[in-house]
Amino acid sequence: MSTLIEPWPRPAFRPTGRPASTMFVAFAERDVLSGLDLKVGAPPSAPLAALDLRQHRYSDDPEWFDGWRSGPLRQVATQELPDPERLDAATWCYSIRLIVDDPSDLTHLQLGWAVAGLLAEAGAFAVLDVYTHTWHPGDEVAGLDAHRPFVIQRDVGLVAETDSRPGFGHPVHTRGMIKFGRPDLIAGVPPERIEQTAMILNHLARMLAEGHAFEIGQLFRVDGERTLQVSPYEGDPDVGLIGDGLLLIDV
Numbered sequence: 001m002s003t004l005i006e007p008w009p010r011p012a013f014r015p016t017g018r019p020a021s022t023m024f025v026a027f028a029e030r031d032v033l034s035g036l037d038l039k040v041g042a043p044p045s046a047p048l049a050a051l052d053l054r055q056h057r058y059s060d061d062p063e064w065f066d067g068w069r070s071g072p073l074r075q076v077a078t079q080e081l082p083d084p085e086r087l088d089a090a091t092w093c094y095s096i097r098l099i100v101d102d103p104s105d106l107t108h109l110q111l112g113w114a115v116a117g118l119l120a121e122a123g124a125f126a127v128l129d130v131y132t133h134t135w136h137p138g139d140e141v142a143g144l145d146a147h148r149p150f151v152i153q154r155d156v157g158l159v160a161e162t163d164s165r166p167g168f169g170h171p172v173h174t175r176g177m178i179k180f181g182r183p184d185l186i187a188g189v190p191p192e193r194i195e196q197t198a199m200i201l202n203h204l205a206r207m208l209a210e211g212h213a214f215e216i217g218q219l220f221r222v223d224g225e226r227t228l229q230v231s232p233y234e235g236d237p238d239v240g241l242i243g244d245g246l247l248l249i250d251v
Helices: 060-067 071-080 084-089 107-122 138-143 191-209
Strands: 019-026 051-057 094-100 126-131 135-136 155-160 170-175 182-189 219-220 225-231 244-251
Touching: 019 107, 019 191, 071 084, 071 094, 071 135, 094 107, 107 126, 107 138, 135 138, 135 225, 155 191, 182 191, 191 219, 191 244
Parallel strands: 182 244
Antiparallel strands: 019 094, 019 126, 051 094, 126 135, 155 170, 170 182, 219 225, 225 244
């Protein structure tokens, strides 16, 4: 008898009315979906009705298809995939998308990863996490343990911009908080504070994933020496966030 898969909880969940969304694109050199038994390893309460799984053949829309494996995403693939050139041989890909209203747990993420893993087991060799802009080899995704605990680093990206912006500093920001129905976090810092700020944002992102909601004006005392205030982010500087954001400023 198999053990039920427990939902990833949000112990500090606070309703906000915001939707959460996750999306993956899995690449293959042949059709791996037709005839596949979609019995996935996810909690029984996972929102199957919200699952939008689509099959895309390169010849049907080459421009759309190539958009996922070119430009900045291709540059990331060269760093994260063992054989990024293999993407050029892919003639099939599969989009996995879920949108759920203000979720009190993270079963939608578990379901998304489970479907990606099923496609990887069937032959998909690369999986793009769309909202974090990260690539994962197919065998890595296929090998994920359905009973694993939630790890923030897998589902949220952290980006430190190398170029300083005048009057702002080096942007350090999260990528992917839309998965939790929460805004991304961004701060502008001098170069010597980049690493520390990334660690702080990782901790705050974990709080948001657990269900916390930050308010404008809220203060965080960190490391006994810095106080960060939550402020509105109006999109300047533009770092290409997917969704909205909150600016953290030192006060």
